[in-house]
Amino acid sequence: MVKIIIVNYNSDKWIARCLFSIHQAGLIDHTIIVDNASTDNSVLFIEQNFPRAELIKLSANLGFGHANNIGIKKADEQDADYVFLMNQDVYIEPNTINYLIKVAQLNPDFGIISPMHLNGSGSELDFSFSNYIVPFKCNKLYSDIFLQKTAPLYELHFVNAAAWLVTRKCIEKVGGFNPSFYHYAEDCNYCQRVLYHGLKIGIAPEAVIYHDRENRTENKYFDNTALLHERKLIMLFSDPFNNEKSTGKLYLDYCKMMMKSLITFRLKAFKEHYHKIKICHSLDWKMIFHNRKQSVDKGKNFL
Structure with a gap:
């Protein structure tokens, strides 16, 4: 069983397309949304349009890692075999998560498997993601894509947490995000801990998501x-x-x-x-x- 976990915060711009993509994949009943005290209309939209998703409403913004930990703990209590961490500005294809699970089942030494990250329109790779799969960080992937002979899985040391399939084995060994981090770098630390505990991190190039963030200029x-x-x-x-x-x-x-x-x-x-x-x-x-x-x-x- 898989549980999708989304941390929501003022997501009016993205949440409709995000959740509709999950609905098309037949996984809205498997979705846990942890809201970080949003002040826009996103929570109302979720309640009115996707009542089958499990919504956890927090009274304060606890940050990305802490909110994800609440979702991961809930998924663990529900005996999930996998959790799929998914940003509120990410959209999936109908087969994305099922394909990732098939790859994970064949590669039990991997704790995190991520798909290819495209930009919001799907016209090119998400720019930051493209920096994680260059040859000296992810051996052979670029070359194999060019030669049109990709393997099911490629190992690397880091990929951002916009779209992670995390195995139960990984959660039982590594746990959740380190609360020393409020927002950003918690995924870097988590990847370090995955490697420290003897598990691997990979990219499955036949699966894709769309990360709709290329037009943001201030952070x-x-x-x-x-x-x-x-x-x-x-x-x-x-x-x-x-x-x-x-x-x-x-x-x-x-x-x-x-x-x-x-x-x-x-x-x-x-x-x-x-x-x-x-x-x-x-x-x-x-x-x-x-x-x-x-x-x-x-x-x-x-x-």
């Missing part, structure tokens, strides 16, 4: 340099392959760079290093290291 999580650096630090110290258990060296390096900038009268660089030190002080390192320790243990962590 505070990438435009704000402080948020970027904060996320970079959380990623570094949440990585299960990183054995560093202290931030002491990081603080020392930042202080050295800040003093060097001051001595050489590079005031812009001085301010940058000063702000990095402030960000370091603002993070809850106790929680970050606790969550990292929990994530290296096998089990249904964070669910």
Whole structure:
């Protein structure tokens, strides 16, 4: 059994096409929607048009990872063999999920299998996704597509979580998303943990989804340099392959760079290093290291 999990937040622009694509696939009864306290009409639309979907309404925006964890836990309680994590701006083909399941059944050493990600219109590959399957990240896929001899599955180390088929075996070993991440990079960390626990990540090129995001220009999580650096630090110290258990060296390096900038009268660089030190002080390192320790243990962590 498969459960589709969608985290919804102010999705008026996409949710109709998203859910209709699931309905066409005959899977609307298998859909769990976790709403992150939306303020638009998307929840009302879901209730009126897709009442057979299971809707969980949260009182606050808990972020992408935490909301997905609620959905994954619910799917696990319902004995789902697979969960399909699907963004609210993603549309599937009628056979997408069934094909992914067939590939997963033949490859039990893979914890995550993702389809090819096209843009919203299907006119080309989603640009960010295309960067994940270049030859040095995903061996032979580009070449095999050109030669029209694709295999059912290709291994890689990361693919974004817009469309993931996750196996029960993976959930039982890895668990859910690390709550140290509020929005973005939680999928990077999850992939690291999948690999750490001895499972693989793959692309099944015969399955496709449409990720309707190419016209968006502003994103505070990438435009704000402080948020970027904060996320970079959380990623570094949440990585299960990183054995560093202290931030002491990081603080020392930042202080050295800040003093060097001051001595050489590079005031812009001085301010940058000063702000990095402030960000370091603002993070809850106790929680970050606790969550990292929990994530290296096998089990249904964070669910």
